[in-house]
Amino acid sequence: MTKKYLITSALPYVNGELHLGHLIGCYLPSDVYARFCRAMGRDVLYVCGADEHGTTAVVGAAKENLPIIDYNNKYYEKHLRAMHDFNLSFDLYGRTHTEKQEKLIHELFSRLDEQGLIEERETIQPFSVDDNMFLADRQLVGTCPKCGFDGARGDQCDKCSATYEATELLNPRSTISGSDRIEMRPTKNLFFLASKMENIWREWLAEHAPKWSKTASAIARGWANEGLRDTSITRDLSWGIPVNKPGYENKVFYVWFDAPWGYVSISHAANENWAQWWHGGDNVHYAQFMGKDNVKFHAVFFPEQQLAMNDNWKTVDMLKAMNFLNFEGGKFSKSQKRGIFLDSAIEEAPADAWRYALLASAPETDDTDFTIARFADIVNKDLNGMLGNFVSRVCKLTAKNFGTNVPAAGKWDTELESQINEKLSELTSALDACEFRNAIAALRGLYAIGNEYMTKMEPWALVKNGDMAGAGDALNKCFQLIDLYARVSAPFIPGTAEKMQNVFVTQNDLSWPEKFVARIADGAEFVVPENLFNRIDDETVAKLTEKYTPKVEDNSPKLVVAEIVAVKDHPSRDDLHILSVNAGSAPVQVVCGAPNVRVGLRGVLAPVGCRLPGAKKPMAQRTVAGVESFGMMCSAAEVGQGDNANEIIELGADAAIGAEYKSN
RNA sequence: GGGUUAGUAGCUCAGUUGGUUAGAGCGGAGCGCUCAUAACGCUUUGGUCGUGGGUUCAAGUCCUACCUAACCCA
Numbered sequence: 001m002t003k004k005y006l007i008t009s010a011l012p013y014v015n016g017e018l019h020l021g022h023l024i025g026c027y028l029p030s031d032v033y034a035r036f037c038r039a040m041g042r043d044v045l046y047v048c049g050a051d052e053h054g055t056t057a058v059v060g061a062a063k064e065n066l067p068i069i070d071y072n073n074k075y076y077e078k079h080l081r082a083m084h085d086f087n088l089s090f091d092l093y094g095r096t097h098t099e100k101q102e103k104l105i106h107e108l109f110s111r112l113d114e115q116g117l118i119e120e121r122e123t124i125q126p127f128s129v130d131d132n133m134f135l136a137d138r139q140l141v142g143t144c145p146k147c148g149f150d151g152a153r154g155d156q157c158d159k160c161s162a163t164y165e166a167t168e169l170l171n172p173r174s175t176i177s178g179s180d181r182i183e184m185r186p187t188k189n190l191f192f193l194a195s196k197m198e199n200i201w202r203e204w205l206a207e208h209a210p211k212w213s214k215t216a217s218a219i220a221r222g223w224a225n226e227g228l229r230d231t232s233i234t235r236d237l238s239w240g241i242p243v244n245k246p247g248y249e250n251k252v253f254y255v256w257f258d259a260p261w262g263y264v265s266i267s268h269a270a271n272e273n274w275a276q277w278w279h280g281g282d283n284v285h286y287a288q289f290m291g292k293d294n295v296k297f298h299a300v301f302f303p304e305q306q307l308a309m310n311d312n313w314k315t316v317d318m319l320k321a322m323n324f325l326n327f328e329g330g331k332f333s334k335s336q337k338r339g340i341f342l343d344s345a346i347e348e349a350p351a352d353a354w355r356y357a358l359l360a361s362a363p364e365t366d367d368t369d370f371t372i373a374r375f376a377d378i379v380n381k382d383l384n385g386m387l388g389n390f391v392s393r394v395c396k397l398t399a400k401n402f403g404t405n406v407p408a409a410g411k412w413d414t415e416l417e418s419q420i421n422e423k424l425s426e427l428t429s430a431l432d433a434c435e436f437r438n439a440i441a442a443l444r445g446l447y448a449i450g451n452e453y454m455t456k457m458e459p460w461a462l463v464k465n466g467d468m469a470g471a472g473d474a475l476n477k478c479f480q481l482i483d484l485y486a487r488v489s490a491p492f493i494p495g496t497a498e499k500m501q502n503v504f505v506t507q508n509d510l511s512w513p514e515k516f517v518a519r520i521a522d523g524a525e526f527v528v529p530e531n532l533f534n535r536i537d538d539e540t541v542a543k544l545t546e547k548y549t550p551k552v553e554d555n556s557p558k559l560v561v562a563e564i565v566a567v568k569d570h571p572s573r574d575d576l577h578i579l580s581v582n583a584g585s586a587p588v589q590v591v592c593g594a595p596n597v598r599v600g601l602r603g604v605l606a607p608v609g610c611r612l613p614g615a616k617k618p619m620a621q622r623t624v625a626g627v628e629s630f631g632m633m634c635s636a637a638e639v640g641q642g643d644n645a646n647e648i649i650e651l652g653a654d655a656a657i658g659a660e661y662k663s664n
Numbered sequence: 665g666g667g668u669u670a671g672u673a674g675c676u677c678a679g680u681u682g683g684u685u686a687g688a689g690c691g692g693a694g695c696g697c698u699c700a701u702a703a704c705g706c707u708u709u710g711g712u713c714g715u716g717g718g719u720u721c722a723a724g725u726c727c728u729a730c731c732u733a734a735c736c737c738a
Binding site for chain 1: 696
């Protein structure tokens with residue numbers, strides 16, 4: 001029986017804006033692996049899809065004033081287009097708001113219930129009277145009880161990073177309606193008793209995690225040190241999979257009980273024999289691909305549920321977790337206009353160029369910075385120079401001297417053969433191990449051999465010397481290499497592989513080669529192809545870098561060390577003082593309410609235009625109770641250090657006035 | 665605040681269980697070739713391995729503290 005391969009790629013939120021980081025984070029590696037497996041003749045089921053549930057969809061739809069279904073359709077179409085543009089070969093790119101998914105989740109829930117692993121518990125949750133619903137943590141904002149920052153979330157302050165219970169938040173408001181009529185009400189939720197699964201899960205983890213990628217097993221090991229916690233798998237939301245239990249009509253299942261099983265329901269939609277993979281035991285190899293932020297769910301939450309079903313579900317064999325890709329020194333950000341999102345990427349360069357360059361830069365061991373300059377280097381050197389140019393020089397030289405039929409082969413070159421086979425076996429094992437950088441290195445090594453061979457054999461010189469048999473033989477070998485390159489490149493750059501395949505009029509398949517063999521017959525007809533790739537010139541690099549990197553990075557004033565040179569009382573407010581502050585140049589006037597102001601104190605001044613950590617807007621010149629203030633003396637909390645929001649920072653007398661103050 | 669990971673040549677990264685002169689690709693410099701897309705091949709130049717302690721005959725590799733970054737959790 002052929003071994004079956006189950007391959008899944010993390011399900012993105014339906015409204016997620018997909019960028020190059022997502023592409024290399026899971027879609028591309030999983031696609032390369034799936035294509036490789038298929039080329040090896042393995043029986044592959046490869047699925048992905050959109051996660052349509054959860055609060056992000058609700059909030060997003062409300063923002064665009066669309067019914068959730070329409071909103072999801074809109075973004076789902078965008079995803080489909082991107083997946084198509086980049087040649088991702090899913091058996092199905094599905095979605096989770098389906099009948100199949102609902103039916104499955106209901107069955108699974110009942111199953112858990114039967115196993116005695118579901119318990120009803122009562123908790124106190126914020127309830128918005130005007131919205132007539134319970135609010136999740138991120139749907140609640142208010143004033144931070146620690147630092148007084150207004151705009152803190154239900155469970156955490158973005159400014160001082162303090163955490164607290166939702167009940168402690170001051171002036172709580174709903175992000176949905178803005179209403180401040182929030183009551184703390186008791187509500188019942190269903191808990192999955194994961195703690196009962198702890199031993200089974202630990203045993204499972206010990207057996208499986210060592211085979212995973214380093215990033216994945218390290219994160220999972222961290223979790224093994226803590227116990228498993230019982231988790232609520234229901235939420236007070238109107239959007240999601242409804243809970244199939246009386247008394248829970250107004251609730252839905254938590255996305256992390258819902259989403260991972262989307263792999264199963266999408267498999268079901270993709271292939272009616274889905275169960276052969278999902279219940280196939282040791283005859284199935286299951287590989288999951290995801291970003292590092294998703295490891296917890298795939299190493300803990302999903303498997304503990306699968307094991308709890310006690311129903312022989314196939315659990316992950318290879319958990320491949322990627323780190324994050326940064327762009328030009330920072331995170332991808334739509335709002336900051338940093339980074340290339342998939343819809344624009346495909347307009348700037350062909351899919352295969354992105355695919356190859358990203359795989360060559362895959363963030364496998366740590367976050368990796370990706371730049372346009374690097375992208376151009378890789379495309380120009382590897383794809384254009386080594387691969388594209390090789391195909392071109394071989395075809396053109398042959399056409400000129402022999403016509404468009406592959407010249408006759410002479411003696412088989414065993415040295416060339418062993419060189420190729422060595423790299424080929426490196427490439428095959430790298431792919432089997434899901435090590436993509438290593439795979440690209442080996443692939444590149446194969447491309448290099450062709451060019452080295454040309455230099456060594458000098459067929460153009462042989463032609464000049466009248467040794468047509470010798471030249472023809474060398475070129476014949478090169479055509480065998482082109483055939484090989486088409487096969488080994490196919491998982492990485494499928495479009496280009498097809499072009500290479502099309503060099504030959506009688507086409508061979510693109511199955512994965514075990515060894516370097518001559519498949520191209522003497523006299524086989526070929527066509528000289530168009531150039532496989534185009535060079536990306538320096539001008540384009542500069543243009544693209546500028547286009548996708550935020551303008552004028554951050555030339556706003558920095559926090560500076562400043563000394564208070566004078567303190568006056570505020571004319572109308574007892575709690576405020578008017579300071580004269582020396583930050584190295586002319587003294588500036590600052591209004592300050594801190595109790596510890598005094599002449600001679602050296603502290604931290606945030607000048608006008610300075611961006612404080614967590615602040616949305618730069619520091620503005622303001623009038624405080626009728627007195628102009630040109631900036632602010634900062635407390636520790638205001639610069640993101642600790643929670644003292646009351647007193648301003650006091651530096652020692654050795655702090656250099658006017659020097660930049662580093663807040664972190 | 666806790667857990668985990670990472671900090672190695674200008675850039676992006678390798679460096680198995682500690683063991684002789686720390687590797688690769690790109691970039692830079694030089695040479696060769698002219699079949700080819702200003703492409704290809706060869707040679708070469710770059711590093712007190714984040715910082716400070718410590719263990720050891722021996723540390724990029726182990727321990728500890730600190731700094732920086734990222735992810736998850738609280």
